[in-house]
Amino acid sequence: MNASAENGAMPRYCTQPPQTQPVLRPDLNPNRSRAILLVRAKWINGTVLHYAFLDQGGDIGGSEQLDEVRHAFQAWKALGLGLEFQEVADPGDSEIRIVFQENEGSASYVGRDNLGISTTQPTMTFGWDLTTPYGKATALHETGHAIGFAHEHQNPFAGIVWNEERVYADLGAPPNNWPHEVTFNNILRKLSQNEVTGSTWDPDSIMEYSFGPGLIVRPEQYRGGIPASLSLSATDKERVLQWYPPLHAQPPRLQAFQSTPLQLATGQQADFEIVPTETRSYQIGTFGNSDVVLALFEDTDSGLQYVAADDDSGQDRNGRLEAKLVKDHRYVARARLYSAWGSGSIAVMYW
Structure with a gap:
């Protein structure tokens, strides 16, 4: 300007x-x-x-x-x-x-x-x-x-x-x-x-x-x-x-150990809610041939607070986060896709 x-x-x-x-x-x-x-x-x-x-x-x-x-x-x-x-x-x-x-x-x-x-x-x-x-x-x-x-x-x-x-x-x-x-x-x-x-x-x-x-x-x-x-x-x-489209008021909930497919095009993003049933260290990750930015936030009294993120773009691996999650606390995981290749089938899961 x-x-x-x-x-x-x-x-x-x-x-x-x-x-x-x-x-x-x-x-x-x-x-x-x-x-x-x-x-x-x-x-x-x-x-x-x-x-x-x-x-x-x-x-x-x-x-x-x-x-x-x-x-x-x-x-x-x-x-x-x-x-x-x-x-x-x-x-x-x-x-x-x-x-x-x-x-x-x-x-x-x-x-x-x-x-x-x-x-x-x-x-x-x-x-x-x-x-x-x-x-x-x-x-x-x-x-x-x-x-x-x-x-x-x-x-x-x-x-x-x-x-x-x-x-x-x-x-x-x-x-x-x-x-x-x-x-x-x-x-x-x-x-x-x-x-x-x-x-x-x-x-x-x-x-x-x-x-x-x-x-x-x-x-x-x-x-x-x-x-x-x-x-x-x-x-x-x-x-x-x-x-940056408007966010869904209530993103779908991820269940532990259950893989959820990601149907995304380049630049698109999927958001998920996580409410763990026990307090322990968890991993959150993507699967499949893809480049993804993966981020985790905790829902607090002052709003969503950043916990961790991983960007696997250009690398022959999948995004992984490890964090201690507290029972019954609410978290939001967000995955923005750069690209998918091969079969194009990708998914996200926490365990």
Whole structure:
């Protein structure tokens, strides 16, 4: 996203940190690799994302800046997402940590990449006033990164041909002052087709930059630029609900030692309730030829609390969790599928 500049000056842009690339075996089946690249940044649906403010508006402003971030999270949640967003006071309890620093610009890590950042460090920064129309859109844009979405103008299906010399020159000048590698990573680099949902480009997306004239050569209709997107587009809403659909109020219950089939397509998720009949150490696992993210949560008075997770993607094994479960306590196991191969028959069980 960008900050609108007055008098036609160059806007300031979001500088997304480079996304983590999984290290996959070179002999891995290409279908498995594509599925892992597509799903890797997305959270397990139903995750409670905790966010904390590391300052109270920094050098941008006061509490009204924090309110705009809160409103942005609420705008995504209001679509009916299975994700939850909870503000916490202690940064050590958060996955997302937010600062306001004008000299740092605006940026956010993408999806699960937030988990690789020290709890003493910010994962999202804002570098301009969020109370303007552009600022409110910036808050939506950066929180969109946090839940797993990349820049839309880097969509390989956009078919954008850039005037690269002009792009480097304009972004290298004030107010952005970007070196070549930042401009390449945030504008010119195209995502792999394996990393994007769907097969079309959405120029109205909140994840799309606005651009002035002269930067785009093709498609011809955008030679005059792309206007700023100030709200979630219809496609934004459709795509985010594909990844984070509303949760079932009561997931089916797993019975100990009983295998339950998983009928899932790439990116889909199944949730199960576990209520053990005795207190002891249990294992929870998947079976079959599959790449799966498996996570376990305990239902407490303060909501679902994370217990353990395993990601077996790209490995020739199945996901396994081991945890002490307490008699008559309620737990929720969640399995999101990257891909299945071979017979395609997969299942989950606890014992």
